[in-house]
Amino acid sequence: xxxxxxxxxxxxxxxxxxxxxxxxxxxxxxxxxxxxxxxxxxxxxxxxxxxxxxxxxxxxxxxxxxxxxxxxxxxxxxxxxx
Numbered sequence: 897x898x899x900x901x902x903x904x905x906x907x908x909x910x911x912x913x914x915x916x917x918x919x920x921x922x923x924x925x926x927x928x929x930x931x932x933x934x935x936x937x938x939x940x941x942x943x944x945x946x947x948x949x950x951x952x953x954x955x956x957x958x959x960x961x962x963x964x965x966x967x968x969x970x971x972x973x974x975x976x977x978x
Contacts, residue, residue: 898952898953899948900951900957900971901947902968903968904967910938919933926960931949931950931952933948934950936948
C-alpha cells in the first residue's frame with residue numbers, strides 16, 4: 897500500500913500529550929478509510945507536525961484527519977524510501 901507524509905502547521909506549543917491525543921484520535925477511526933497511521937513527529941517551536949501513514953489515497957488520509965479534528969495542510973505521496 898502507498899505511503900504518505902502529511903504536514904500540519906501552526907501548532908506552536910504542542911505538547912507530547914497533545915500529539916499523543918491527536919494521533920490516538922486518528923488511530924481510533926483509521927480503519928474506516930483503510931488508513932494505517934504509523935508515526936507522528938512534532939516540533940513545538942516551529943509548530944510543525946509530520947505524520948507517516950499507509951493508505952489507499954491522500955484523500956483517505958485527509959478524511960481521517962478532518963474527522964479527527966486536525967486537517968492536514970499538506971499530504972504528500974512517498975513512493976520511494978531507503
